[in-house]
Amino acid sequence: KTWTFTSDGDKTLSCIFIDGIGNKSSSVSDNIVVDITPPYNNSISITEGDTVASLNINFTVTSLDTQTCVDSMVLSDGTTTDTRDYEIGAKTWTFSSDGVKTLSCVFIDGIGNKSSSVSATTIVDITSPYGSITIHYGATYTNTNPITLTLSASDTQSGVGYMTISNTITFAESQTFAYATSNSWTLSTNDGEKTVYVKFTDNIGNVSDIYSDTIIMDLTPPTSGEISALSNWTEINTVSLTWTSSSDITSGLQKYGVMRATSLGGSYTEIWTSTDTTTSYNDTNVLDGTTYYYKVKTYDKANNTSLSSANSTTIDVSAPNTPTLLLPEDNAKLNDATPLFSWTLTDTGSPVKYCLEISETSTFSPLTFVNTFTLSSYTLLDTETLLTNKTYYWRVRASDLFRTGPSALARNLLIDTQVPIINITSPSNGAITTSCTQTLKGNIIESAPLNTAILVINGTQKIIDVAAGAFSESIGLNKGLNNIQVKSYDQFSNLGSSIVVNVEYVDAISPNIPTNIETTVISTGTIINIPQGTFNETAVISIADNPSNDTITNANNKAVTNPNLKLAGELANTIKEFKAFKVIAGQVSCTEVITDNFNKNVVITISYPAGLDSKFESSLRIHFLNEAAQKWEIVPGTQTVDKNNRTVSASVNHFSLYRLFGTLVAASDLSNVIVFPNPYKPKDAVRGTLKFNNLTSQATIKIYTIAGELVVTLEENDGDGTYEWNGKNESGEEIVSGIYIYRVTNNQADKPAVGKIAIIR
Known part of the structure; x- marks a missing residue:
């Protein structure tokens, strides 16, 4: 018979038998354990974790079963299978190779139920990483320190984790870095061959072999090659450069470069680089008139460089330009027989010399003068004097170190050194006049005259007309002595001057005064009493009212600040100038002034205007002009004030300029100090x-x-x-x-x- 339980577990199946009449037997039963559930809560765990550096691992398992208990377990790594009794605790397993490994387990209970498979995975890594190192991108030489390392490493399981770098194979001094494909590294000091060593470590600790690379470090520049001396000027459009060989003891020479600039301190450009150690170069890319500065750049194989000192030359492939003539101008009329010749030249070439040619013919044959100069001007020497009233032609050409340029277009000149002769015929020199206006007349003798002249009266210039060699001009005179002169240029700028004509303009002139008579000279507001025997010769006396000049003005200004002088506006017109002139051969001249002291004193009397205060009148005194000191000084001695006739009189032994001032008068005693x-x-x-x-x-x-x-x-x-x-x-x-x-x-x-x-x- 069959029976179906509804679940597993400890089960009892009971039975009561019943006969045909319905009689029941006693119950009979039987027990059985029904187990249809496989083990559960199953697990497997590798003790070393996700990675392990050995084929042998440790693991643990757990499993439960509700009925018949876990009896055994089947282990497998995909290559090897092993059935073991189930035991709680640590177990071991040996893999046959490294890699990603999975250990799986199936649990079996006592009745044979099997669990689903559980597993644990780990990476077994027992292989060291491998890699390479390259210094400075594989270069043979380096001129830098630190340098760049290029690194490469691989690991089949756990991956590359670190790298250890050293300058020694023993790694006595080293640095460890996280793995990277590029790293900056400082080589040991001093030039020479350098080796860098590296070891790679994977993430589980496996260390690679030692890898290395070698480079030659050269931090020292080569010696410089010096350019052979260049000429200051180069006459062709090619500069030929040669230089001394350089040397380098570490990496050796690689090549040369030629550097060029247009100024010593300018920016140099490398215009040529050799492919070997050739020590010469021809620079054909040059411009006329330009100065070039050259340096040689030496490269060693590590690309260290050195520069030579600069050497220069200036290109001059053209003849000098045509000079520009400056002086004398074309068709010049000169008054100098040794004139200055000057010119200018714009030229960028080599130093020039100038050839000055002078000739009496426009064909310049023959030459009157020829000479060569470095300056752009020349003045003829006295021994090279040109002739007057003769036409000369002159030109200049320039020559540099290599070529001669064209001559300038010739100019011509004419020389006349004779100055105009000027005569003043009226007024006569030495004239004394009471008329302010005079007619100036005269003539000019000159072969090449101008139509004007310069009239100079008392230092003031005026242009006057000249017609047919003669001039006539109305002039006004200042009170006192007047200096008159006429000057004139000719067409050659020769300046002629007449003599200075002296004319005295006064208000009164006495007749001739013999020595044996006593006389009185009277003018408006003035009286001069002259005793017999005053002069040693016949004389003429002049009186000028209110003359004016700079000396008088300066003295008047000083008088304003003189506390001893009392000024009154009414006295401004009391200035008088008295002069005595000699009469020679019956003629009187204003140039013959008697300047010596007189044999006898002369009494001068100057009037003053009405209306002055009586006390102020009493203080009036005559003062004379001290022309050297430019100030008024009191006439010494006793002076008489005549209030009835409004005059002041004083005794003098020579003539001068006089005027009246109110004066502080000295006291007669000391009682009122x-x-x-x-x-x-x-x-x-x-x-x-x-x-x-x-x-x-x-x-x-x-x-x-x-x-x-x-x-x-x-x-x-x-x-x-x-x-x-x-x-x-x-x-x-x-x-x-x-x-x-x-x-x-x-x-x-x-x-x-x-x-x-x-x-x-």
Whole structure:
């Protein structure tokens, strides 16, 4: 019979038998374990993990079974199969080769149910990596350090993980890096052959053999080849260069290069590179007029380079250009028989010399003068003088070191050194006139005259017309002496000058005055009384009212700042100029002025206008012009003021320029001496001085300290009765603040004037 259970496990099948009448027997049964479930919760694990460096591995298994228990297990790696009893714990397995390995296991329970297969995978790696090393991309030489290493490595299982690099085969000094295909590396010092070693390690720790590569390190440049000396100038369009051989003890010479620039410090370009160690080169790519600088560049086999010093030459393949003539201009008229010849030249070639040719013919045959110069000008020497009134032709050509250029187009010139002769016929030299306007007449003798001349009166120039060699011009004279001259150029720029004609313009002229008579000369506002015997010869007296010149102007300006002079506008027109002239052979000339002192004093009288204050009138004095000092000085001696006739008279022994000023008059004694300002502050005082007024015409001032020590002695002797002191001692040093005593005395035995002054700095 058959029976079907609904599940597995411990099962009991019971049976009761029943007879035909329905009698039931007692139950009978039988037990059985029903097991239809294979083992479960199955696993296998390799103890070493994902990678292992051995064929022998450790593994563990686990499995469960609910009924009959796990009895055995079947292991397989795809190559080997092994059935083992199931045991909990570590187990071992040996693979036959490395690679990716999978160990699978099927568990079997006691009744023979089999589990599904479970497995574990690992990489078995017992093979070392392999690879290569290349230094500096396979170059034989290097001139750099560090260098670049190119690396290559392979590993069939776990992959390349690291690389260890060293400059020694023992790897005594080494560095380990993560594996890369390129790495910077520093070679050992000093030039020479260098070997780099490398070992590769895979990710599981297998180490490769040692790989290496060799290179020659050369960090030292070769010696430089020096260019043979070049000429300063090259006359063809080829520069031939040669140089000395170089040397290199490590890698050896490779080639040469030629470097070129157009200035010493310019940018050099390599215009040619050899393929061997040839030591010469011809540069044909050159331009006329250009200076080229050359250097030789030496390469060794490691590409180290060295440069020679520079050598230069300038290309000159053309003749000089035509000079441009400058002076004299074409058709020049010159007044110099040894003229300057000049020219210019634009040329980029070699140094030039110039040939100057001068001839009396336009064909330049024969030559009057020929010479060669390095400068672009030449002045004829006195021994090379050209003839006057003769036409000459001249030209210049240039020659450089190699060729001669064309001559310039010739120019011509004519020389005349005779200056114009100029005569002034009117007015006559030495004339004395009371007329302001004169007619200037004269003539010019010249073969090549111009139609104008230059009139110079008292230094002022004016252009006047000349017609048919004669001139006539109305001129105006200044009061006093006038200097008249005529100048004229001819067409050759020769300058001629007449003599200087002197003309005196005055307001009054006396008749001739013999020595044996007494006379009076009268003009408007002026009287001159001349005693008998005043002059040693017959004379003529002139009077000029209000003359004007620079000296008078300067003296008037100084008078404004002179504290001793009182100015009044009414006195501005009291300037008089008196002169005495000799009469020679019955003729008088303004050039014959009597300058010596007279035998007797002459009394001069100058009038002044009405309306002046009486006190101011009393101070009027006649002053004379000191032309050397350009200032007015009082006429010494006694002067008389006639208020009724409004005149001032003085006695003089020579003539000059005179005028009236109100004057501070010296006191008759020392009774009214005034000292101011007091206290005296030099920085605040007018002109910075202490003033003493109302002195006699001669006085001595002594300054003492309060202790009686003499500080300075001052002398008043100019007759104006005043003195100004600058507050300094005899040594010119400023005295200190304090109280000082002054004492004023004179030679008239007057009672001294004594007082105190305070000085404040």
